[in-house]
Amino acid sequence: MPGFKKFASDMRGNTAIMTALAIVPILLATGAGIDMMRANNAQTVLQAAADAAAIAGASSGLTLKADIDGLVEEYLKANGAIDVLGNVDKIESKLDKSKRTFEVKIRGKLKTSLMNIAGISDMELGAFSEVVMGGAALEVALVLDNTASMNSEGRLDSLKVAATDMIDRLMGLKDSGADVKIGIVPFADYVNVGLSNRNEPWVDVPADTTTTTNVCNTSYPDATSSNCRKESGIWNNDGVPTPYTYDVCDWNYGAPKTTCADQTYHNKWYGCVGSRPSPLDASIGSMSTPYPGLQNTSCPAEIMPLSANEASLKSQISSMNAVGSTYIPQGILWGWNVLDSSQPITGAKSKSDLAAAGGTKAMIIMTDGANTKSADGQYHWGSDVAAADAKTASLCSNVKDDGIKVYTVSFMVTEVAAQNLLTNCASNPSMAYSADNAAELAKAFDDIGDSLMALRVSK
Numbered sequence: 001m002p003g004f005k006k007f008a009s010d011m012r013g014n015t016a017i018m019t020a021l022a023i024v025p026i027l028l029a030t031g032a033g034i035d036m037m038r039a040n041n042a043q044t045v046l047q048a049a050a051d052a053a054a055i056a057g058a059s060s061g062l063t064l065k066a067d068i069d070g071l072v073e074e075y076l077k078a079n080g081a082i083d084v085l086g087n088v089d090k091i092e093s094k095l096d097k098s099k100r101t102f103e104v105k106i107r108g109k110l111k112t113s114l115m116n117i118a119g120i121s122d123m124e125l126g127a128f129s130e131v132v133m134g135g136a137a138l139e140v141a142l143v144l145d146n147t148a149s150m151n152s153e154g155r156l157d158s159l160k161v162a163a164t165d166m167i168d169r170l171m172g173l174k175d176s177g178a179d180v181k182i183g184i185v186p187f188a189d190y191v192n193v194g195l196s197n198r199n200e201p202w203v204d205v206p207a208d209t210t211t212t213t214n215v216c217n218t219s220y221p222d223a224t225s226s227n228c229r230k231e232s233g234i235w236n237n238d239g240v241p242t243p244y245t246y247d248v249c250d251w252n253y254g255a256p257k258t259t260c261a262d263q264t265y266h267n268k269w270y271g272c273v274g275s276r277p278s279p280l281d282a283s284i285g286s287m288s289t290p291y292p293g294l295q296n297t298s299c300p301a302e303i304m305p306l307s308a309n310e311a312s313l314k315s316q317i318s319s320m321n322a323v324g325s326t327y328i329p330q331g332i333l334w335g336w337n338v339l340d341s342s343q344p345i346t347g348a349k350s351k352s353d354l355a356a357a358g359g360t361k362a363m364i365i366m367t368d369g370a371n372t373k374s375a376d377g378q379y380h381w382g383s384d385v386a387a388a389d390a391k392t393a394s395l396c397s398n399v400k401d402d403g404i405k406v407y408t409v410s411f412m413v414t415e416v417a418a419q420n421l422l423t424n425c426a427s428n429p430s431m432a433y434s435a436d437n438a439a440e441l442a443k444a445f446d447d448i449g450d451s452l453m454a455l456r457v458s459k
Helices: 002-009 011-058 066-077 114-118 148-176 311-319 328-338 353-357 385-401 416-425 438-452
Strands: 085-096 099-110 122-132 135-145 179-188 209-220 225-239 240-252 255-267 269-273 291-295 304-306 360-367 375-376 379-383 407-410 432-435
Touching: 011 066, 011 099, 066 085, 066 099, 114 122, 135 148, 135 328, 135 353, 148 179, 148 225, 148 240, 148 311, 148 407, 148 438, 179 311, 179 328, 225 407, 304 311, 304 328, 328 360, 328 385, 360 416, 360 438, 375 385, 385 407, 385 416, 407 416, 407 438, 416 432, 432 438
Parallel strands: 135 179, 135 360, 360 407, 407 432
Antiparallel strands: 085 099, 099 122, 179 304, 209 255, 225 240, 269 291, 375 379
C-alpha cells in the first residue's frame, strides 16, 4: 500500500481542496455581514424618512386622502426612503381624528449583494411612524408691533404674510379635532380695545364733548419768498432714523394781519386705553380700578379676542396699520388679558378647563425695536427707556408665572439690549427668534407654529 500511504501523507492537495470548500461559507458569511450592515443603514434612513413624513402630514392641515398621500410620498422621497429600497411594495398614511394621531407605513425590498450567491436576492424592510398631536385645546395671542417704524422697508407687509400663514397652519389643527382659538393684539404706545366697550365697567371713558371758542390768529397775506431750495435731514421714526427733504426759503413777511373766528374742538374717544397705576400696570384682574380711556389719542387697529373664525382673523391681520411709538408693556398686558378667562376680555378657557383638555396657552410677542416710550401716569409719553424695559421684564415674568408659554420674535432689531430683553422674555432661549428679513420672519413664525402644534413621534 505504498501509493496510498504516500497520498495520505501528502496533505498539500487536501489543504487546497478544503480551502476551496471552505471559502464558499466564508464568502456567504462575509456577504451576509455586509448586507446586514447595509440593511441596518437603510433601516435608519427609512425610519427617519417615515418620521419626517408623519410630522409633515400631521402639521400640514390637509384632510383629503389624495393630498395627504401625495405629501407623504414627497417627504419619503426627499428624505431618501425610496432610494434605499430597490422596490417599494406599500406606502400608507392615516389621519385618525378621534385619537389625534397620524401614521405613516412604508414597506419594500433592499437588493442584496453577496448574499445573492446563496439565492437571496433581496431583504424585506419596513418602517412605521406615529405622530401624536398636541392637546385638544390651543389658545394663542399674537402680540404684534404696529408702530410707525413698521412702515419702513416693508416690515408691516412681511408681518401680515407671516401672521396669516401661521393662522392657516394653526387653524388646520381643527380638522383633527382640536379646539384652536387665536387672538390678535396690535400695539404701539397704546392699544385699541374697541368703541363697543365704551360702557363696560372695566374701562373709564370721559364723555365726548364739543367746545366752541373764539380764537384769533395772525397771518401774513403779503409774504413773499425767494432763494427757495431743498434741504435734507433725518428724523427719528420710532427709533428708526429716516431721511427726508424739505423746502427752505428766504421770506419777506410784510405786514401782519389778525383775524378772529369761532373754532370748534372735539374731545373724542377712539378706543385707546392707557396704563393703570403701578403695580396694576404689570398685572391683570382687579377690575375695581378700570383702565383709563384716553381721548384724542391715536392707536392701532382694534384688538381681537380669541376666535376660531379663520376669515375674521385674517381680515384683522390685513387691516393692521402702523402708527405711533413703541411701548411693549402695553402689548404684553393686553395679550395676557386676551388669554385670561376673566374681565376685561372673556372667552378664554379657565386654567382648570384648559388642563382638563390637555391644552396650551401661548403668547407670541413680535417687535421691530426697543421701547421708545415709557409710562407717565396713564399716558405713555415719557422717554425713560430703562423704566419701560423694566416694566416689560416684569410683565414677561408675570405672564410666564401664569402658565403661559411665551415666544418672542425680534424683527430687524439691531440693539443688543433690546434683543436680550426679548430673549429673556421668552419661556426659554430656544423660544426667542431673531429675523433680519421677510424670509427669516416667515421661518420664525413657521417654527413657532410647529412648536405650538406640539407634535411628537410616539412610535
